[in-house]
Amino acid sequence: xxxxxxxxxxxxxxxxxxxxxxxxxxxxxxxxxxxxxxxxxxxxxxxxxxxxxxxxxxxxxxxxxxxxxxxxxxxxxxxxxxxxxxxxxxxxxxxxxxxxxxxxxxxxxxxxxxxxxxxxxxxxxxxxxxxxxxxxxxxxxxxxxxxxxxxxxxxxxxxxxxxxxxxxxxxxxxxxxxxxxxxxxxxxxxxxxxxxxxxxxxxxxxxxxxxxxxxxxxxxxxxxxxxxxxxxxxxxxxxxxxxxxxxxxxxxxxxxxxxxxxxxxxxxxxxxxxxxxxxxxxxxxxxxxxxxxxxxxxxxxxxxxxxxxxxxxxxxxxxxxxxxxxxxxxxxxxxxxxxxxxxxxxxxx
Amino acid sequence: xxxxxxxxxxxxxxxxxxxxxxxxxxxxxxxxxxxxxxxxxxxxxxxxxxxxxxxxxxxxxxxxxxxxxxxxxxxxxxxxxxxxxxxxxxxxxxxxxxxxxxxxxxxxxxxxxxxxxxxxxxxxxxxxxxxxxxxxxxxxxxxxxxxxxxxxxxxxxxxxxxxxxxxxxxxxxxxxxxxxxxxxxxxxxxxxxxxxxxxxxxxxxxxxxxxxxxxxxxxxxxxxxxxxxxxxxxxxxxxxxxxxxxxxxxxxxxxxxxxxxxxxxxxxxxxxxxxxxxxxxxxxxxxxxxxxxxxxxxxxx
Numbered sequence: 001x002x003x004x005x006x007x008x009x010x011x012x013x014x015x016x017x018x019x020x021x022x023x024x025x026x027x028x029x030x031x032x033x034x035x036x037x038x039x040x041x042x043x044x045x046x047x048x049x050x051x052x053x054x055x056x057x058x059x060x061x062x063x064x065x066x067x068x069x070x071x072x073x074x075x076x077x078x079x080x081x082x083x084x085x086x087x088x089x090x091x092x093x094x095x096x097x098x099x100x101x102x103x104x105x106x107x108x109x110x111x112x113x114x115x116x117x118x119x120x121x122x123x124x125x126x127x128x129x130x131x132x133x134x135x136x137x138x139x140x141x142x143x144x145x146x147x148x149x150x151x152x153x154x155x156x157x158x159x160x161x162x163x164x165x166x167x168x169x170x171x172x173x174x175x176x177x178x179x180x181x182x183x184x185x186x187x188x189x190x191x192x193x194x195x196x197x198x199x200x201x202x203x204x205x206x207x208x209x210x211x212x213x214x215x216x217x218x219x220x221x222x223x224x225x226x227x228x229x230x231x232x233x234x235x236x237x238x239x240x241x242x243x244x245x246x247x248x249x250x251x252x253x254x255x256x257x258x259x260x261x262x263x264x265x266x267x268x269x270x271x272x273x274x275x276x277x278x279x280x281x282x283x284x285x286x287x288x289x290x291x292x293x294x295x296x297x298x299x300x301x302x303x304x305x306x307x308x309x310x311x312x313x314x315x316x317x318x319x320x321x322x323x324x325x326x327x328x329x330x331x332x333x334x335x336x337x338x339x340x341x342x343x344x345x346x347x348x349x
Numbered sequence: 350x351x352x353x354x355x356x357x358x359x360x361x362x363x364x365x366x367x368x369x370x371x372x373x374x375x376x377x378x379x380x381x382x383x384x385x386x387x388x389x390x391x392x393x394x395x396x397x398x399x400x401x402x403x404x405x406x407x408x409x410x411x412x413x414x415x416x417x418x419x420x421x422x423x424x425x426x427x428x429x430x431x432x433x434x435x436x437x438x439x440x441x442x443x444x445x446x447x448x449x450x451x452x453x454x455x456x457x458x459x460x461x462x463x464x465x466x467x468x469x470x471x472x473x474x475x476x477x478x479x480x481x482x483x484x485x486x487x488x489x490x491x492x493x494x495x496x497x498x499x500x501x502x503x504x505x506x507x508x509x510x511x512x513x514x515x516x517x518x519x520x521x522x523x524x525x526x527x528x529x530x531x532x533x534x535x536x537x538x539x540x541x542x543x544x545x546x547x548x549x550x551x552x553x554x555x556x557x558x559x560x561x562x563x564x565x566x567x568x569x570x571x572x573x574x575x576x577x578x579x580x581x582x583x584x585x586x587x588x589x590x591x592x593x594x595x596x597x598x599x600x601x602x603x604x605x606x607x608x609x610x611x612x613x614x615x616x617x618x619x620x621x622x623x624x625x626x627x628x629x630x631x632x633x634x635x636x637x638x639x640x641x642x643x644x645x646x647x648x649x650x
Contacts, residue, residue: 067544069540069543069544093546096543096544096545096546097545097546099544100544100545101540101541101544103537103540103541105537108536108537108538109537109538109540109541110538110541111538111542111556111559111560112538112560113559113560113562114556114559122542122545122547122551122555123545123546123547126545126546126547126548126551127546172541175541175545176541178545179545179546
C-alpha cells in the first residue's frame with residue numbers, strides 16, 4: 001500500500017531520472033530510422049511509469065537509453081540531476097548500479113555457464129556489498145527468497161537450463177536486485193511467460209515495488225498488464241517513436257484522450273462476444289502501421305486515425321498538450337475540440 | 350529468521366561440489382568411447398615419456414652393434430647407425446616434443462584469447478591494431494620465417510622452441526575468437542553483466558569466455574598437434590640444432606642415413622613416426638569428448 005502513499009507525495013520531489021527531448025536515429029541503408037523522437041519522461045523515486053506501445057514504437061530503444069545502454073542521438077538523460085553521458089567515471093558507475101534492467105527473454109539473459117549462485121554473488125562481491133563467499137551465498141539465498149524461489153538452496157546450484165522460464169525470470173529479477181537499485185527497467189519482462197506464471201511474476205514484482213520502494217520503468221505492449229501493475233503510477237503511450245499520450249494510469253485506461261489509446265483499449269477483447277462485435281476497432285481508417293523509415297507527414301497516426309482532418313493533421317506534428325489535469329495528449333483535433341470527440345461508443349457499422 | 354537459517358544451510362552446502370565435478374569429468378570421458386581411448390593413449394604416452402627415461406640405461410654409441418634389425422635380443426626395435434638402442438631413444442624422445450607441443454599451444458592459445466576477445470569487446474583502435482597484426486603474421490610464410498629465425502638463434506632450449514612456434518601460431522585462432530566474441534558480446538547476459546558494472550576483464554574472461562570454452566580447448570588440442578608437426582618439421586629439415594635425442598632428431602638422422610632403403614633399419618625410421626602418429630591420434634580423439642565436459646548443458650544428460 002506504500003505505493004499509494006508515495007505516488008501523490010512524489011509529485012513535489014525532483015525526479016530520479018529524466019529523459020529530456022531524447023531521440024535515437026539509426027542510420028540504415030534505407031535511410032535514417034527515427035526509432036525514438038523527442039521523448040520526455042521522468043521517473044520519481046518509488047514510482048511506476050508504464051511505457052505502452054506496439055512493437056516498433058520505440059519503447060525498448062527508449063528503455064535502453066534510460067539504462068545507459070545506448071547513447072541518445074539527441075537530448076539528455078539525467079540521473080539525480082546530472083547528465084549521465086557527461087558524468088565522471090565514479091558517478092556513472094553509481095548510476096549503472098542504481099538502474100537495473102530485466103530483459104524480456106529469460107532464456108538469453110542468464111549466462112548458461114554460470115550457476116544461479118555464481119550469477120548472484122558476482123556483483124555482491126565485486127562491489128563489496130558483502131564480504132566473503134559465505135556471506136555472499138547467504139545474501140544470494142535471501143534474494144532468491146525475495147523472488148519466491150524457495151527453498152533457495154534448491155536453486156543456488158542450478159544452471160539456467162535446469163530452471164523453467166518463470167524460475168529463470170525470477171532469477172534475473174533477483175540478479176537485478178543484488179545492488180539495491182533505485183530503478184528497475186522491466187522490458188516486457190513477463191511477455192514470454194505462460195499466462196499462469198505471468199500473474200505470479202507480476203505479483204512478485206508488485207511486492208518488490210511496494211516493499212522495497214524501487215521505481216519501475218515498466219515496458220509492455222499490453223494495456224491490461226499496465227493497468228494491473230501500474231495502477232498507482234503513470235502511463236505513457238508510444239506510437240512510432242513518439243509519446244502520444246501521458247497521464248496517471250487510471251485516467252489513461254478509463255478516459256483516454258488520444259484516438260490511438262482509444263483504439264488500443266477498444267482492441268482489448270471482451271469475454272462477451274456480442275460486446276466485442278460492437279467495439280470500435282472498425283473505426284480505424286487503416287490497420288497498417290506505417291514504416292519508421294517513411295513516417296507520414298504531420299501526426300504519424302493520421303493515416304489510421306478516425307478523427308483525421310485533412311490539412312490539419314497531415315501538416316504539423318502535434319505537440320503533447322494537457323487535455324485534462326495531469327493528462328496530456330498529442331492530437332490536433334482533441335486539443336481543439338476536447339476529449340469528448342472520442343466517443344466511447346462506436347458508430348454502428 | 351527462517352530466511353537466514355535457510356541461507357546459512359545453503360552457504361554450507363556449496364563448498365562440496367568440487368569432488369563431484371571431477372567425477373563428472375571422468376564419467377563424461379567414459380561415455381564417449383573414442384574420447385576415452387584417446388585420453389588413455391595421451392595419458393600413457395605422457396606418463397611413459399616423462400617417467401620411464403629415469404629407469405632406462407644411457408644410450409651410448411656402440412660400433413659393434415650397428416643397424417641391428419628389430420627383434421634382436423636386448424634390442425627390441427634394433428639399433429641405429431651408431432649402435433644406439435632405438436626403443437630407448439623412442440621412449441626418451443617424446444619429452445621435448447610433447448613439452449614443446451603443449452607449451453607452444455598454451456602460448457598461442459593464451460595470446461589468441463586475450464587479443465581476440467579484447468579486440469572484439471573493446472572494438473575501436475584496439476580492434477584495428479589486432480586485426481592488422483594478425484594480417485601481417487598470416488601473410489608471412491611460417492616455415493620460411495622459422496628457417497630464418499632458426500639460422501639467427503640457437504634453438505637448443507625447448508622453451509625457446511616453444512616460444513618461437515607458439516609465437517607464430519596465434520593469428521588464426523585470434524581471428525576465430527574475435528568472431529565468436531563479436532556474437533557473444535551482444536547477448537543479453539553480457540548486457541546484464543555490464544549493467545552490474547562487473548568490469549571489462551570480468552565480463553570478457555568470466556562471463557563471455559566460458560561460453561566458448563569447448564571451442565577454445567579443441568583449438569588448443571589442434572594447436573598442440575600443429576606445434577608438434579612444426580617442431581618435427583624443423584628437426585627433419587635440420588633447422589634446429591640436432592643435439593640430444595627426440596623423435597624429430599631420430600627422424601632426421603634416420604632419413605639422412607637412408608634408413609628407408611634398408612630392411613634392418615626400418616624400425617629405426619618407423620618408430621618415431623608411429624610414436625608421433627599415435628600421440629596426435631590420441632589428442633584428436635580426446636578432443637571429441639571435451640565438448641561434453643565443458644558444456645554444462647550436455648554434462649547432465
